[in-house]
Amino acid sequence: MLAALRRSQLAQRTALLAPSLAIIGGFMVLPLILMAYVSILEKGTHGGVEWGTYSAEAYIKFLFERDLMGSLSVNADYLQIFLRSFVLSGVTVLLALAIGFPTALYIALQDDRWYRNLLVFMVTIPFWTNLLVRNYAWIILLRNNGLIDNAAAWLGLTQEPIDVLYTPFAIGVGLTYSFLPFMVLPIYASLEKLDLRLVEAAFDLGADRRRALARIVVPLALPGIIAGCILVFVPCLGAYVTPELLGGSKSLMIGNLIQNQFGAARNWPFGAALGFALLAIVLLAMMAYALRFRRAPGGGT
Amino acid sequence: MPQANAIDIRDITKVFGQGAEAVHALDHVSLAIREGEFFTLLGPSGCGKTTLLRLLAGFEQPTAGVIGLYGDDLAGLPPFRRPVNTVFQNYALFPHMTVAGNVAFGLEMQRWRRGDIERRVEEVLSLVKLAGYGQRKPAQLSGGQQQRVALARALANRPKVLLLDEPLSALDLKLRKEMQIELKRLQVETGITFVFVTHDQEEALTMSDRLAVMQDGKVLQVGTPAEIYERPTRRFVADFIGDTNFLQGVLGRAANGEIQIKLDVGGMVTTRHAEAHTEGERVTLAVRPERVDLEPVNAEAGEDTGRLRGVVETVVYFGTDTSYRINIDSLPEPVLVRVQNRQGAASPFASGDSVRLRIPPEAVQVLVD
Numbered sequence: 001m002l003a004a005l006r007r008s009q010l011a012q013r014t015a016l017l018a019p020s021l022a023i024i025g026g027f028m029v030l031p032l033i034l035m036a037y038v039s040i041l042e043k044g045t046h047g048g049v050e051w052g053t054y055s056a057e058a059y060i061k062f063l064f065e066r067d068l069m070g071s072l073s074v075n076a077d078y079l080q081i082f083l084r085s086f087v088l089s090g091v092t093v094l095l096a097l098a099i100g101f102p103t104a105l106y107i108a109l110q111d112d113r114w115y116r117n118l119l120v121f122m123v124t125i126p127f128w129t130n131l132l133v134r135n136y137a138w139i140i141l142l143r144n145n146g147l148i149d150n151a152a153a154w155l156g157l158t159q160e161p162i163d164v165l166y167t168p169f170a171i172g173v174g175l176t177y178s179f180l181p182f183m184v185l186p187i188y189a190s191l192e193k194l195d196l197r198l199v200e201a202a203f204d205l206g207a208d209r210r211r212a213l214a215r216i217v218v219p220l221a222l223p224g225i226i227a228g229c230i231l232v233f234v235p236c237l238g239a240y241v242t243p244e245l246l247g248g249s250k251s252l253m254i255g256n257l258i259q260n261q262f263g264a265a266r267n268w269p270f271g272a273a274l275g276f277a278l279l280a281i282v283l284l285a286m287m288a289y290a291l292r293f294r295r296a297p298g299g300g301t
Numbered sequence: 302m303p304q305a306n307a308i309d310i311r312d313i314t315k316v317f318g319q320g321a322e323a324v325h326a327l328d329h330v331s332l333a334i335r336e337g338e339f340f341t342l343l344g345p346s347g348c349g350k351t352t353l354l355r356l357l358a359g360f361e362q363p364t365a366g367v368i369g370l371y372g373d374d375l376a377g378l379p380p381f382r383r384p385v386n387t388v389f390q391n392y393a394l395f396p397h398m399t400v401a402g403n404v405a406f407g408l409e410m411q412r413w414r415r416g417d418i419e420r421r422v423e424e425v426l427s428l429v430k431l432a433g434y435g436q437r438k439p440a441q442l443s444g445g446q447q448q449r450v451a452l453a454r455a456l457a458n459r460p461k462v463l464l465l466d467e468p469l470s471a472l473d474l475k476l477r478k479e480m481q482i483e484l485k486r487l488q489v490e491t492g493i494t495f496v497f498v499t500h501d502q503e504e505a506l507t508m509s510d511r512l513a514v515m516q517d518g519k520v521l522q523v524g525t526p527a528e529i530y531e532r533p534t535r536r537f538v539a540d541f542i543g544d545t546n547f548l549q550g551v552l553g554r555a556a557n558g559e560i561q562i563k564l565d566v567g568g569m570v571t572t573r574h575a576e577a578h579t580e581g582e583r584v585t586l587a588v589r590p591e592r593v594d595l596e597p598v599n600a601e602a603g604e605d606t607g608r609l610r611g612v613v614e615t616v617v618y619f620g621t622d623t624s625y626r627i628n629i630d631s632l633p634e635p636v637l638v639r640v641q642n643r644q645g646a647a648s649p650f651a652s653g654d655s656v657r658l659r660i661p662p663e664a665v666q667v668l669v670d
Contacts, residue, residue, distance in 0.1 A: 200360055201393040203380040205407035205458065215406070219397045 039272035047266035058273035078257070078274070082281075085254040088168055089236035092175040093183075096232045099176070100183030101225070105217070107184075108191035123184050131178065135245045138174050139165060142246070166248030174242040179235060183228040190224025191217070234282060254278055305371070307462055307494040308334040308357065313366035315352055315518075326352040328518040330366075334462075334496060335511075339488050341497045343505040344515035345541070350498045353515075354464050357496065359383050371461065381410070386455040387464040391471060392447050394439040400426070400450050401435030407458040425453040428487065445476045452484075456491060463488075465497045469504065481508055502542045506530060514538045530589075532574070534669045539587035546593075546636045548586045552578050552667075559662055562586065566632050568609050572665035585668045590637040592664030595625065598655040609658040611636065613650050623648050627656060 042053040060066075065075035107119045126134060141147050144161035152158040164170055194217065202212040218225070240255035247253065252260075254274065261271030315327040327349045334340045342350035355361045356368060359380035368375045375383060386407065395403050401422050408418045426432050429449040439447055448468060455463055465484075469477045485508055488495045499505055505512050506526040513523045514537070521535045533539035536547065552575060553561035559571040562584065570586070578584055598610065611627040614635050622642055626635040638658065650656055 195393065197389055197391070197393040198395060200358075200380070201387070201389060201395070202406070203360075204358055204385075204387045205454065206381045206410035207406070208379075208381050211410060216395060 035272045039269050039276055041269050043267050043269050049268050058269035061270050081252050081257050085237055088171055089233050091172050092236050093229050093233045095176040096180050096183040100180055101187055104184050104187035104191055107188055123181050131241055135174055135242055138246055142170050168251045170246040171243050174246040175236050175239055179232040182231040186227040187224040190221045194220055305336045306333045307336045309369035311367045313363045316364045325518050330520050332513055336494055337492050338510040339495045341505040341509040341512035343512050345500055348515040349518040350515050351466055354466050354498050358387050358464055384461040385464055386458055386460040388451050388455045388468045390466045392451040394447060394450055396439055400437050403450055404454045404457050421457055425457045429453045444472055462494045467498055532666055533587055536668050544590050544637055546588045552580055552582045552584050554580055566629055570660045570665050571662045572667055573662050575667040577669050587666040587668055588660055588664050590639040593638045594659040595638055596657045596659055598657050611656055613652050613654045613656055616648055616652055
């Protein structure tokens with residue numbers, strides 16, 4: 001009886017999981033395996049790969065340069081692009097956190113449930129517009145002779161054109177704007193569950209607003225803050241459209257570099273290898289963080 | 302006895318909302334709470350007692366009126382600048398901190414030195430009998446232990462006044478009785494003024510030095526537990542605290558310090574206190590069940606004043622006493638009478654017996670309204 005029950009539970013569980021397993025397996029695991037395979041093949045002369053000819057060239061190319069004589073020398077160009085991507089993503093996370101946390105806190109503190117839901121809805125409104133359109137909008141705002149440039153000149157704040165478009169700064173602005181909702185929503189979700197009586201208790205015990213925030217609100221919203229940071233950081237690393245449109249040729253990010261290999265550079269194995277390097281770095285960073293966070297006292301709930 | 306007033310509440314009104322939806326949570330409340338006393342705000346939910354406590358803590362600001370703490374006006378002072386601490390109804394312990402961290406929080410906010418904090422935390426935890434529990438998390442403690450942590454945390458700062466918002470309501474009966482004794486002990490030991498909010502009349506009677514009975518945002522009566530129980534001035538107070546029989550009558554003439562009252566159900570009783578009323582006025586009387594004596598109807602009794610005739614409806618044995626419900630003609634509800642049991646004696650009356658109720662003058666309390 002019990003065994004039969006257990007078996008039916010197992011069947012039910014399998015049935016429930018099957019669709020998502022099929023999709024993840026068919027559209028993620030298989031392509032990943034294919035990508036890993038491509039990354040160790042010889043590149044084709046006109047794009048594509050030479051099936052059956054293996055080579056570690058793609059991974060060597062990431063760190064070294066081969067001169068005409070065939071000897072290797074260290075080449076930090078690609079590492080620099082990786083580094084730039086990480087720094088830009090990190091800055092974006094900090095900006096999004098600086099803007100997103102107060103926003104989420106403000107929304108969570110509203111008494112009127114209807115008004116609160118309206119604000120949450122407004123945070124998600126940018127999603128209703130295409131990402132490309134939103135980035136083109138930023139071009140119009142940021143370019144010389146654009147809205148911001150003209151306004152600053154009219155107010156007498158600047159004498160020269162601002163020259164902001166096609167810089168890492170413009171990418172930072174665009175990324176922060178694009179991914180801000182991913183920061184606000186998880187933080188709001190954890191702040192909304194926060195028992196406001198705990199804040200009252202902190203006030204009662206002599207904490208002013210700043211210390212109540214630092215000692216009570218932020219620690220209790222930490223799961224949401226971490227989730228928000230990850231949700232912003234990871235897609236930022238792989239961002240393609242924003243650096244393509246708002247960054248110049250001098251501020252490539254990983255996403256553009258990878259796209260380049262499959263497009264203009266016609267080096268599929270290298271593109272696949274770059275993709276894998278990114279995946280590996282992100283996974284290692286997340287694992288390190290997860291381990292650290294689980295061991296930290298008081299964390300993890 | 303302590304003399305000074307710890308808290309002076311003068312003509313406080315608190316209105317929530319505006320216009321047609323405005324709710325008067327407190328309506329011209331005035332109270333004086335003395336230094337070092339255990340003062341209870343007693344009333345049903347929605348009577349404004351918790352609002353009053355939140356005004357004292359500073360979580361709400363009064364719409365009108367003044368709150369003084371040892372003579373200082375508290376108006377506009379935020380909660381973190383008030384020398385009062387609160388024990389919250391559901392404890393509101395910080396879940397991400399240890400017990401010691403919770404207790405130390407207030408001291409850290411006062412910028413105490415680390416060593417002093419550790420010493421004080423240990424001292425307070427042993428005061429609430431939780432020594433050695435410092436490193437646990439609140440979630441690892443039972444309800445009663447969490448209650449003690451909340452107390453320790455609030456006491457650690459040596460507040461001038463401790464505010465307690467129904468702190469025992471989440472505990473089961475046995476634990477609640479224990480904590481009642483514990484709270485009283487802590488109050489005596491620390492000498493801190495306690496302002497205690499509860500809807501439990503028994504709790505209020507057993508623990509308080511004085512209490513205020515509240516209803517619909519108003520304070521109806523303030524006094525010692527004995528005063529409140531023995532001499533309720535309002536029908537609500539008499540009804541809310543303990544069991545009470547209400548009788549209607551007309552006030553008669555005063556003679557020899559006793560005033561006669563002609564009851565609507567027939568018969569007369571006398572009372573010694575009816576200062577707020579004049580001869581000929583219709584009044585309501587409150588009579589406690591245990592102050593009434595029962596006599597067999599055939600007994601040779603003297604004059605009929607203070608006696609009513611009735612028929613026993615039910616008899617319920619309670620161990621220490623026996624409770625009778627007695628039907629009296631023309632009275633819509635039976636009168637409750639409680640008689641203390643003597644050892645080995647069975648109830649002298651059974652259901653259906655005719656009895657006489659003797660209501661002595663000291664049992665009759667004339668209500669103001």
